[in-house]
Amino acid sequence: MNKRLNTNRGSALLIALLLTAMLSLIAIMAVDTSNTDIELAYNQSNLESAFYNAEAGAKRAFVALNDDDDWRTGYNNTGFGQGAFSVQMFDSVGTPALFDTVVIRSQGNVQDAQAEVELWTVPVYYYPFTYAMWADAWINFDQAGCTDSYNSDSGTYASTLLPDEGDIGTNGTITTAKLVTIGGDAFTATAGGITLGAGAKVLGDTSTTKDSVVLPEIPQSEYDWARAHSVASSGMSGTFTYNNSTKALTLGKNATVTLTSGVYYFSTITLGQYSNIALAPGAKVTIYMSGNITFGQYSKVNTGGQPANLQFFSQGTSLAFNQGCEFYASFYGPDAHIQYDQTTQVYGALVANTIKLDQGACFHYDRSLGKVVHGTTGEMIQVAWKEL
Amino acid sequence: MCARLQNNAGYTILELLIALLLTGIIAASGFAFYVSMHNSASVQEDISNMQHTARSSLQEIAKTLRMAGYKLPTGHAAFQVNGDSLFVYYSDTKPVDTVLYYLDQNTFLASGKPSDWQPMFLMKKVNSAAPSIFSDVVRSIDYNIIDASTVEVSIEAQTIRADDTWERDSGFRSFTSTERVSIRNLSI
Numbered sequence: 001m002n003k004r005l006n007t008n009r010g011s012a013l014l015i016a017l018l019l020t021a022m023l024s025l026i027a028i029m030a031v032d033t034s035n036t037d038i039e040l041a042y043n044q045s046n047l048e049s050a051f052y053n054a055e056a057g058a059k060r061a062f063v064a065l066n067d068d069d070d071w072r073t074g075y076n077n078t079g080f081g082q083g084a085f086s087v088q089m090f091d092s093v094g095t096p097a098l099f100d101t102v103v104i105r106s107q108g109n110v111q112d113a114q115a116e117v118e119l120w121t122v123p124v125y126y127y128p129f130t131y132a133m134w135a136d137a138w139i140n141f142d143q144a145g146c147t148d149s150y151n152s153d154s155g156t157y158a159s160t161l162l163p164d165e166g167d168i169g170t171n172g173t174i175t176t177a178k179l180v181t182i183g184g185d186a187f188t189a190t191a192g193g194i195t196l197g198a199g200a201k202v203l204g205d206t207s208t209t210k211d212s213v214v215l216p217e218i219p220q221s222e223y224d225w226a227r228a229h230s231v232a233s234s235g236m237s238g239t240f241t242y243n244n245s246t247k248a249l250t251l252g253k254n255a256t257v258t259l260t261s262g263v264y265y266f267s268t269i270t271l272g273q274y275s276n277i278a279l280a281p282g283a284k285v286t287i288y289m290s291g292n293i294t295f296g297q298y299s300k301v302n303t304g305g306q307p308a309n310l311q312f313f314s315q316g317t318s319l320a321f322n323q324g325c326e327f328y329a330s331f332y333g334p335d336a337h338i339q340y341d342q343t344t345q346v347y348g349a350l351v352a353n354t355i356k357l358d359q360g361a362c363f364h365y366d367r368s369l370g371k372v373v374h375g376t377t378g379e380m381i382q383v384a385w386k387e388l
Numbered sequence: 389m390c391a392r393l394q395n396n397a398g399y400t401i402l403e404l405l406i407a408l409l410l411t412g413i414i415a416a417s418g419f420a421f422y423v424s425m426h427n428s429a430s431v432q433e434d435i436s437n438m439q440h441t442a443r444s445s446l447q448e449i450a451k452t453l454r455m456a457g458y459k460l461p462t463g464h465a466a467f468q469v470n471g472d473s474l475f476v477y478y479s480d481t482k483p484v485d486t487v488l489y490y491l492d493q494n495t496f497l498a499s500g501k502p503s504d505w506q507p508m509f510l511m512k513k514v515n516s517a518a519p520s521i522f523s524d525v526v527r528s529i530d531y532n533i534i535d536a537s538t539v540e541v542s543i544e545a546q547t548i549r550a551d552d553t554w555e556r557d558s559g560f561r562s563f564t565s566t567e568r569v570s571i572r573n574l575s576i
Contacts, residue, residue, distance in 0.1 A: 030429065037436045044443055120459075385572035386455040386478070 046113035049082055051387070053108025057085030058119045061104045065089075065380050069123060072102075083110030102380065105388075120384035123376035126216055128332050129349035132166035132184060132365030136215055136334060136352070139170050142342075142359040143177035143197065149184065150347075152306045153368035157347065164203040166365030171212045176200040177359075184365070189213070215334040215351065216377060218288075218313050223265070226288035231262035238278075247290070251275040251299075259285045267291045268316075271299040279305055289314035289333070298324040307348030307366045313374075319352065321361075330369050434547040435561060441523045442545035442565035445510050448522060449529075449541055450569045452476050452487050457573035460484060466574055467539070469531040478573075481515075488513040494524055497548050505560045507546055527562055537574035542566040 057075060064071050075087040090103040104119040132147055133139060149166035150157045167184035168174065170193070174186050178197040185204035186194055189212040196202070232249070233242040238257040241250040246267055251257055253272040261283040268291040271277070279285055279302050289312060295301065302310045303326045312319075314333035321327065321344040328347045331338070338350055340357040349369045357363065399407075457466030458478035468475040473490040491508040501507075510526045513519040525545050532540040543565050550559030 026425075033429070033433070037440075040436075040440055044440075044447065047447070382576035384459050385576060386458045386480070387451055 043113060046082075046110040047115060049110040050108040050113040051115035051117070053080050053083050053085045053110060054106045054115045054117045054387075055108070056080055057087045057106035057108060058104050058117050060085075061087045061089065061106060062119060062121060062380070062382065065102060065104070065121060069102075069376070069378050069380055077109075080108075081110070083108060083113075085109070100376075101383075116388040118386050118388055119382055121380040122383050124379040124381055125373045126375050126377045127370065127372065128351055128374050129330050129369035129372050130167075131169050131351070132349055133168040133355055133363060134213075134215075134351045135170045135338075135355045136172070137170065137354045138172040139168055139174045139355045139357075141176040141180040141182075141200075141357045142361070144179045144360045145176070145357040145362065146181045147183045147363045147365065148181075149365040149367050151367040152308065152347075157364060162367075165367065166363075167204065169210065169213075216375075217334055218315075218332070218375075222313075222375075223288050223290065223315065226263050226286075227265040229263055230265035230288075231260070232264045232266065235260040235262045235264070251277070253296075259283060261285060263288065265290075269293045270296075271301075272296045274298050276300045277302065279309055284309045286311045286313070289316050292316040292318040292320070292336075294318075294320045295322060295325045295327070297322040300326045302328040304328065306368070308369055308372060311372075311374075317353075321346070323358075330366075330372070332374070430549070431547075431551045431553070434549055434551070435563075438525060438545045438547050438561065438563050439565075441525050442543050442563050445523045445526060445545070446541060446543045446565045446567050448512070449474065449489055449543070450567050452489075453539060453541065453569045454572055456571050460573075466571060469533065469539075472529045474529075474531055486515055488519075489522075489529075490519075491526060491529060492519075497524065501550075501560075502558045505546065505558050507548060510543075534568065537571045538568060539571065540566060540568045 057078070061074065072089040072091065074089050075085060077084045077086050085106055085108045087104060087106045090098065090105065092098045092100065100123055102121050104121065105116065107114065107116045132149065147166050147168060148161060148163045150162065151160040154160050163183050165184050167187065168182060169187040171189045173190055173193040173195070174188055175195045176197050178199050180197060180200040182202045183204070186202045186206045187210045188194055188208045189210045191208050193208045194206055233244070236242065236257050236259055239252070239255040240257040247265060248268045249266045250270045251272055252275065254274045255272065256276040256278060258278045258280055260280045262285065264285065264287045266287065266289055269289070271294065273296045275296060276299065293314070293316065305328050307328050307330050310329035312329060312331040314331065314336055316333060317335050317337060319331055319333060319336050320339045321341050323341040323343050325344040330348045332351045334351065334353060336352045338352045338355045340346070340355070340361045342358040342360045344361050345364065347364045348366050453467060453474070453476055455478055456476045458480065460466065460477055460479050461483065464477060464484060466477055473488060476487045478485055490511050492511050494507045494509045497507050507525040508527060509524055510522045511519045512522045525548055527544040527546045530542040534540055544562050546560050546562045551561060552559060554561050
C-alpha cells in the first residue's frame with residue numbers, strides 16, 4: 001500500500017480547504033442576495049432615468065415643432081444622459097382623425113429600462129380681427145372722428161350698438177385732433193404714444209406699455225393658391241372691367257358688380273363714383289390683393305351685409321376711401337396705408353401699417369369678427385400628455 | 389499485511405473527550421454565528437423589501453398621477469384626495485377613467501403585531517374592476533397639495549417582522565419615500 005496513506009500528515013490542510021469552501025459558499029450566497037437588491041435598485045433608477053429621457057425627447061421635439069410647424073423628422077436613438085431617446089411624430093397624414101393635431105411620441109432608454117410618453121400638440125390659431133383697428137406704425141384721427149362697435153351676428157347696427165367697445169391698438173402712436181371719441185380701449189407699445197386733442201376722449205382704458213406685436217404676413221403660397229383658384233371673372237356679374245392678364249378690376253361711375261361665393265384674386269381694384277360691390281345672397285367672399293384699392297366717392301361695398309362675409313387680404317400698400325364711402329368688410333394688409341376720407345363709414349375691422357381717419361369719419365367695429373380665424377400663428381401648444 | 393493494522397493501540401478516553409469537547413465548542417460557536425448571521429440577513433431582507441415597497445409604490449402612484457387630467461371633459465377634476473385615498477381621473481379607455489388608490493388592513497400580516505404597527509395593503513382599483521393589492525407593507529400615505537398642478541406624495545413602508553436590535557416602534561422599522569409630482573396635463 002502507498003506509504004503516504006499511512007500517515008495523518010496533511011489532514012489539517014484538507015480540513016482548512018473544506019472550511020474555506022463552506023465559508024465561500026455562504027459568502028457567495030450573501031453577495032448574490034445583495035446583488036439582487038442592487039439590481040432591483042438599479043432597475044428602478046434606470047426606469048426613472050428612461051422616463052426623464054423620454055420627457056427630454058418630447059420637449060426637444062416640441063421646441064423643434066415650434067420652430068417649424070412642418071417638422072416631422074423626429075429623432076432616432078439620440079444619445080442623452082446615461083441612455084438615449086427616440087421620437088416619432090404622428091399627424092393627419094397617417095391618421096386623418098388627428099386633423100391638425102400633431103402627436104409627439106418619445107421613447108427613452110437607459111440600459112434595459114424603457115419608458116414612453118406621448119405629447120399632443122395643436123396649432124395656435126390666428127385671430128386677425130380681435131381689434132377694431134390695428135396699425136403697425138400709427139393711427140391718426142382728424143377732428144370729430146369716432147369708433148364704436150356692434151355685432152352683426154346678433155342683429156342690426158342700431159340694435160347691437162355698444163358705444164364703449166371696439167379697441168384700437170398700434171405698436172407706434174395714436175394721435176387725435178379735437179372732439180374725437182374712441183369707443184373701446186386704446187393701446188400702444190410706445191411709451192407716451194397716445195396724444196389726444198382738446199375734448200377728445202377714450203371711453204375704455206388706455207395703455208402705452210403693451211407688448212409689441214409682429215403682424216403675421218399671409219404666406220405667399222396662399223396668394224399663389226388664390227391666384228390659381230380665383231373665380232374672377234366667372235363668379236362676377238354686372239358692369240365691370242376685368243383684365244385677366246393683369247388681374248385688375250375696374251368699375252366705372254354708377255357701375256355695380258355682384259360677387260358669388262369663392263376666392264378672388266386681383267392686382268388692383270378701382271371703383272368710380274357711386275359704384276357698388278355687392279355680394280350675391282348668402283355669398284361668402286375672400287379677396288386676395290397684390291396691389292392697391294381705391295374706392296371713389298360715395299362708392300359702396302357690401303352695404304348692409306355682414307362684414308364676415310367679405311374679407312380682404314392684401315399685399316398692397318394702399319387702401320383709399322374717398323368721401324362718403326360705405327364699406328362692410330374686414331381688411332388685412334400689414335403693409336398698407338389706409339386713408340379714410342371724410343364722412344366715410346366703415347363697418348368691420350381693419351389691420352394695416354398706418355391708418356388715417358379724416359374729419360368726421362366713423363368706424364364701427366363688428367364684434368363678431370373677433371372669432372374669425374385665419375390660419376395659424378406657426379406656434380404649437382401642448383394640450384395633453386400621457387405616459388404609455 | 390500492513391504493520392500498522394496489527395497494532396491494537398488507539399486513542400485514550402481522555403483524548404476522545406477532549407476532542408469531543410473541542411468539536412462541541414467549535415460547533416456551538418459556529419451555530420451561534422450562523423443564527424446571528426441568519427437573523428441579520430432576514431432583517432436586511434425585510435429592510436430591503438420595505439424600501440423597495442416604498443419606492444415602487446411611489447413610482448406607481450406618481451406615474452398615474454402625472455397623467456391625471458389627460459383628455460378629460462372640460463371642467464372635470466383631474467384628481468381628488470380624501471385622507472389616504474387618491475382618485476385620479478383621465479380619459480383613456482372611457483370618457484372618464486377613474487383610478488383609485490387606498491389603504492386597506494393587511495389582516496394576513498397584522499396578526500400578533502402591536503395594533504399601532506400593523507402593515508396595510510396599498511390597493512389599486514381601476515374603474516369598476518375588482519381592487520387589486522399593489523403592495524403589502526405600507527404604513528401610511530400622505531398627499532400634500534402644493535399648488536393646482538403639484539402634489540407631494542409620501543409613502544411610509546414598514547418591516548413585516550419586529551427586529552430585536554431596533555429599539556424604537558416595538559422593533560418595527562419604517563422607511564418613507566417622497567416625490568413631488570408635477571401633473572403634466574394641468575401645467576400645460
